[in-house]
Amino acid sequence: MIDLHRTPLVLLSGLAEPPVRLLADRLTATSGTALVHHDLRHTGDGVIRRLVRLGTAERIETVPLDHDCVSCTLRQDLLPLVRALSRRPEVERIVVRLDEALEPELVCQELHTALVDDTPVTEDVEVEAVITAIDQASWLAAATGDAALDEVDLHAGHDDDRTLAQVAVAQAEFADVLVLAGEAPDAWTAARTGAVLQRLAPRAALLDLCGADTDRMLGAVPDEGHRGKPRDPHGPVVTGQPPLDPDCGVTLLTFAAGRPFHPQRLHEALDVLLDGVVRTRGRAWLAGRPDDHLWVESAGGGLGIRLAGGWLDSPHGPDWDEASPEHRTFAALRWHPVWGDRVQELAVVAHRADPADIDHTLRGALLTDAELAEGPEAWRHYPDPFAAGPDEPRDDTAGAAPASVGDSPTIRQDER
Template identity: 80%
Template sequence: MFAPHRTPLVLLAGLGEPPVRLLADRLTAGTPATALVHHDLRHADDGIIRRRVRLGSAERIETVALDHGCVSCTLRRDLLPLLRGLSRRPEVERIVVQLDEALEPELVCHELHTALVDDTPVTEDVAVEAVVTVVDQASWLAAATGDTPLAEAGLHAGPGDDRTLAQAAVAQAEFADVLVLAGEAPDAWTAARTGAVLQRLAPRAALLDLCGTGTDRLLGAVPGDGHRGTPRDPHDPLVTGQPPLEADCGVTLTMFTAQRPFHPQRLHDALDVLLEGVVRTRGRVWLAGRPDDHLWLESAGGGLGIRLAGCWLDSPHAPAWEDVSPERRTLAALRWDPVWGDRVQELAVLSHRADPLLIDHELRRALLTDDELAAGPDRWHGYPDPFGTGHDEPCDDTAAAEPTSAGDRPTIRQEER
């Protein structure tokens, strides 16, 4: 149970607005103490967002102007104070937020925990009871494994949003406490493959069918070890829960680990192996010539990005041992090397039409050889590095040949936890 002053909050996500809206209506119909909030981003390119708030029989639809053209800033400025205001109304016992199809619930939850409203985070007033993602069985797998830009599908969170359907679909599913299956797959094979992917992508999430799912059944299915809106840390374990480790319908979860650095150019050349037949890759990367940089690699479908995620723990500017999470300390202690400290290559690769042995082979070819390792760090600094402060794939030859900088790509971000 939550503290009496914190109002339970349910976040609904998913590609395909009709089934998400249907579930939102089920969770609020006949319950006048449950407020429904929905920000519609379909007109963001026109500079506006349409906000719908319903409580009991009263519904209000208003237009919100984009804050300097940024959807994230606008939602932060509008949604967070709205949630705080609703939570403090005595007649509101629960809030349901129906997220736009383009939104990723983990990013919204990060704002809930970190953005300040009147000098305090909104999580002092609301507690995420569940993150629920609706999965359309007819189309989700194709979306999650393709490279279609959101904009081509008529979905995007404002100007400059260059994400793909795969990035949205995968991010929405893997952060869910409950996955609600809607519609029917076109055939038994697609249904089986979709189930196999979801079991490995979100092993802690409960699976329900949209038919007959209401408030009690949905909230009763939330697992005790669910995310419940707590953002993940790039230093946390890559695999949690108990995902099946055996292959099913060609779907395989593979762990790649090594305790020597990648050659930057060879890694860049090997990245194609993670863009064909792979649903999701997440993990930590260590590049030769960059001894302090803890890099985070993440792919979905045909798109991939590498970002700076802070420092390794034995780096000069690393946080103090006692200032990092117990999970990070434990992982570092288990793999600590007298020379390399906690530096490691650690990638979790969820594939559906790729050969796990080929993935492992290509990534190992990108590691430094014994001779390169013996040459030492001074030699490594001379290697060409196409990554700069971050990198996105696919890239053109010019971008691959020259280091990127923080000014080259507006999507590059540093994640220091």
């Protein structure tokens, strides 16, 4: 239920500009709805173009880049603007149409954590829905490829080294409503796209663009939808009720183990998460690094591993009372008398890979019984390809929040 004391906020995302623009027009046809859009296609000129529309009044302005940083500029311009609009009595809803290169979860993270006049913007607005348009003709190829954003002229600034797949997947999996636009080139592609989306975003409602009017889109938001709440990296890696049976060759594998990975063997095994895999998300525990909770993410042909803080059982982890209720509950359910909450948990959505082969390869990277018996002191001497070099200090806070646009909190970045 929407808090009547806060202004409803809708975020629109998608790689394909025409359907996103059409959805924005539909949502803002309702009286009292303001539209905000920051166009990042002009960052090469040192500016971002900002559009604000309310009713028939429309204003387009250029916002200079702050220190050539897209994230800083958006944070300093979008958040105060959203707050100001929310406090205008004639504004009953705000629609933020995100640039094609933006990931809605990162924007929501800023809404919840960045301070404007010493308070987060979510004191004045409440995310009503995150809606993502999916172009059926091109989305699957984008989500499973390895093209960089700058190769397709969608990068958000000169330092944006993300891939098209990373953005395509991130936009889909955080959506409350997925709107299918256009036509797939054939029935097989349409079926495979649907099978991937059902496993990637099982909590999202699926609508067709033709019938996606304002009432239907907002009414379709499921009770268990994200509604803009950033995901806890210490929470479950699979939520909702995704199909467990294969469909059109698309599968969902959940990998779990209660012993650490051998760093060198895991490094050699990671290719199995790149070939024929749409998405990997989850946590990893490396022998020799008992305090580091590592977060693993792959999308298409790119993979990254970053630090997500410490385990609850580690000396440098958060205190039990400081952890979220979800984090504490999840840790208690899996607590081991020796290893505490340390665990391997990965969710892998594959479209052209054998889940049995993925499982076999990852289990081969775990410590053997003999290595496990050697103990933690011996593990510290194992070669660790993931360790930062002398000129690359480790950032133990990198996993506390999603990366900003163009940031790279990655320990290792692989591309096919």
